[in-house]
Amino acid sequence: MVVAHGFGCDQNMWRFIVPAFVNEYRVVLFDHVGAGKSDATKYSREKYDSLAGYSDDVLEIIDAVGGAPVIFVGHSVSATIGLLAAATRPEVFERLILIGPSPCYINDLDYIGGFSKADIQAMLATLESNYLGWSSATAPVIMGNPDKPELADELSESFCRTDPDIAKDFARVTFLSDNRRDLARVHVPSLIMQCSEDIIAPDCVGEFVHDHLPDSKLVHLRATGHCPHMSAPQETITVIQQYLAAAS
Amino acid sequence: MSRDGQDKPHGSGVPDESVEELYENAPCGYLSTLPDGRIIRVNQTFVDLVGIEREQLVGGKRFAQLLTIGGRIFYETHFALMLRMHGHLSEIALDFQRGDGTVIPALITAVQKRDSGGNPLVNRMTIFNATERRRYEQELLIARKRAEEAASELTRVNRALSSSNTALLRANEDLGQFAYAASHDLQEPLRTMTGYAQLLARRYHDVLDERAQGFIEHILEGSRRMQMLISDLLAFSHAQGAQLVRRSTDMAQVLAAALANLESSIEETRATVTHEALPTLSVDAARMAQLFQNLVSNAIKYRKLDAAPRVHVSANEDRDGSWVISVQDNGLGFDDAYADQIFSMFKRLHGREIAGTGIGLAICRKVVESHGGKIWATSTPGVGSTFFFTIPDRAEI
Numbered sequence: 001m002v003v004a005h006g007f008g009c010d011q012n013m014w015r016f017i018v019p020a021f022v023n024e025y026r027v028v029l030f031d032h033v034g035a036g037k038s039d040a041t042k043y044s045r046e047k048y049d050s051l052a053g054y055s056d057d058v059l060e061i062i063d064a065v066g067g068a069p070v071i072f073v074g075h076s077v078s079a080t081i082g083l084l085a086a087a088t089r090p091e092v093f094e095r096l097i098l099i100g101p102s103p104c105y106i107n108d109l110d111y112i113g114g115f116s117k118a119d120i121q122a123m124l125a126t127l128e129s130n131y132l133g134w135s136s137a138t139a140p141v142i143m144g145n146p147d148k149p150e151l152a153d154e155l156s157e158s159f160c161r162t163d164p165d166i167a168k169d170f171a172r173v174t175f176l177s178d179n180r181r182d183l184a185r186v187h188v189p190s191l192i193m194q195c196s197e198d199i200i201a202p203d204c205v206g207e208f209v210h211d212h213l214p215d216s217k218l219v220h221l222r223a224t225g226h227c228p229h230m231s232a233p234q235e236t237i238t239v240i241q242q243y244l245a246a247a248s
Numbered sequence: 249m250s251r252d253g254q255d256k257p258h259g260s261g262v263p264d265e266s267v268e269e270l271y272e273n274a275p276c277g278y279l280s281t282l283p284d285g286r287i288i289r290v291n292q293t294f295v296d297l298v299g300i301e302r303e304q305l306v307g308g309k310r311f312a313q314l315l316t317i318g319g320r321i322f323y324e325t326h327f328a329l330m331l332r333m334h335g336h337l338s339e340i341a342l343d344f345q346r347g348d349g350t351v352i353p354a355l356i357t358a359v360q361k362r363d364s365g366g367n368p369l370v371n372r373m374t375i376f377n378a379t380e381r382r383r384y385e386q387e388l389l390i391a392r393k394r395a396e397e398a399a400s401e402l403t404r405v406n407r408a409l410s411s412s413n414t415a416l417l418r419a420n421e422d423l424g425q426f427a428y429a430a431s432h433d434l435q436e437p438l439r440t441m442t443g444y445a446q447l448l449a450r451r452y453h454d455v456l457d458e459r460a461q462g463f464i465e466h467i468l469e470g471s472r473r474m475q476m477l478i479s480d481l482l483a484f485s486h487a488q489g490a491q492l493v494r495r496s497t498d499m500a501q502v503l504a505a506a507l508a509n510l511e512s513s514i515e516e517t518r519a520t521v522t523h524e525a526l527p528t529l530s531v532d533a534a535r536m537a538q539l540f541q542n543l544v545s546n547a548i549k550y551r552k553l554d555a556a557p558r559v560h561v562s563a564n565e566d567r568d569g570s571w572v573i574s575v576q577d578n579g580l581g582f583d584d585a586y587a588d589q590i591f592s593m594f595k596r597l598h599g600r601e602i603a604g605t606g607i608g609l610a611i612c613r614k615v616v617e618s619h620g621g622k623i624w625a626t627s628t629p630g631v632g633s634t635f636f637f638t639i640p641d642r643a644e645i
Contacts, residue, residue: 008326009330009333122317
């Protein structure tokens with residue numbers, strides 16, 4: 001099982017659900033370039049100026065760890081990255097688990113992605129304000145965690161650490177990309193997990209993906225927001241387990 | 249909140265500082281939400297900041313709904329995740345969409361209260377109005393962008409400059425080689441022409457009439473001038489081309505060597521050349537001799553007819569450690585307006601009545617510049633001229 005984090009965090013975002021799968025699967029976690037403990041020096045604007053650069057990385061990881069075909073779990077933009085990888089090389093994928101996928105964030109004629117171009121520009125400005133260095137968005141302040149002292153220091157220090165320049169590029173590539181036409185190219189069976197009240201990937205987007213993605217199953221979660229694996233880990237685990245059990 | 253415990257009303261004149269009063273009217277906005285973002289409590293300061301009724305805020309509204317769309321995306325992709333991960337977030341810059349449609353920049357610090365099992369119970373936030381700070385931040389961002397653009401522009405210009413410098417150096421080298429080759433090759437046919445003209449004058453002296461002999465004399469005179477031009481050109485291309493051989497050199501000895509070469513013209517014009525104490529510098533002695541020789545010979549050449557030439561050489565150390573050497577004469581002088589032009593190739597201020605090629609001072613400039621120095625002159629017509637040149641301190645031993 002290869003698990004890919006979305007924009008804004010790193011592989012640590014999976015920590016609440018991964019334990020539920022480690023007995024049954026070999027779970028492979030990774031950080032996209034620029035996130036977490038990845039080697040930011042390997043970043044190049046040329047390679048990563050489209051999501052294809054990231055999906056090439058996913059295929060490389062799958063080849064490197066062996067064990068294909070894999071179950072791919074991707075959150076948000078990584079759901080799209082997984083779809084692109086599966087369109088290129090379907091044989092290395094057994095199932096796709098897509099959490100809050102959106103093939104296109106920007107409204108276009110009668111397609112509703114949820115945002116206008118101006119909204120995305122405003123978001124990039126907000127990113128910029130928070131990446132200036134004094135905010136904890138890039139360099140988290142380490143606070144003692146009285147509830148779980150074992151999680152302190154070293155671990156929490158690296159959570160969601162991102163390289164600000166790369167993150168800005170990643171945001172631009174993520175939110176300005178349009179991969180609607182790629183959906184029909186994917187024939188790997190997939191599960192779409194649609195959250196409630198998700199402003200990043202609204203209900204209508206989940207339905208669009210379901211309509212255009214062959215062999216896909218759509219499940220609506222009670223969990224609200226964009227990150228059910230963090231806000232409602234148990235529900236997320238149950239839905240994934242049920243889907244995989246029904247599939248086998 | 250134990251209102252009755254600690255916050256007993258005191259005597260009159262003591263303001264109300266009950267916990268409730270403090271919460272409601274604190275100098276920053278307070279807000280609590282459930283882990284899913286639903287607002288459960290706000291203080292009056294926050295209500296006033298966003299201009300939305302309290303009943304609306306705590307009636308099922310989510311925190312992200314109060315933000316601008318850019319802020320909402322940031323909340324979902326960063327803020328909520330990090331609060332869940334770290335249990336704490338500080339100084340996050342987000343904008344609130346106020347009830348009246350205006351936008352208010354804010355700084356938000358948040359903590360997540362959890363139960364003993366680590367499950368989130370409530371998120372608490374303090375909100376500060378950051379309008380001024382955000383404006384300042386934007387200015388900083390713009391300034392930083394400008395600085396980055398300027399830096400990359402500078403890099404680009406520098407790269408272009410260095411490549412045109414390389415091209416210029418190569419062109420100069422080519423030109424120097426051409427000047428050398430041309431002047432060298434011109435010497436041979438000139439020698440042939442001169443030789444045959446001399447033969448003609450000698451062997452046919454009896455046959456040729458006076459007019460023809462006059463013509464031959466003109467040919468020979470032209471040849472001499474041409475020979476002078478060629479040897480000056482050769483000296484010039486040599487001054488430009490070859491590597492400097494820098495050694496610790498006593499400038500007084502260099503001057504003496506130059507004067508030795510000028511002995512006959514000094515005697516002929518009854519010139520006096522004096523000098524002050526001169527330093528020892530790391531220079532190319534042969535080039536320096538050429539420089540002194542050209543300057544002193546100019547001083548003699550452009551002398552006044554009614555006075556014997558007097559030339560005085562002096563040296564002064566500059567504040568930065570370089571040396572300024574001057575050669576002063578009592579000659580004809582020139583109009584200061586020409587002070588820059590005289591160092592250009594073939595530039596002459598005087599006519600044929602004084603022999604010269606217009607190359608001597610160009611050679612002087614080459615010699616000084618190849619040592620990293622500068623050369624210039626000041627003059628008063630009818631009083632005399634002073635030529636100055638500098639040799640930078642690194643040349644000093």
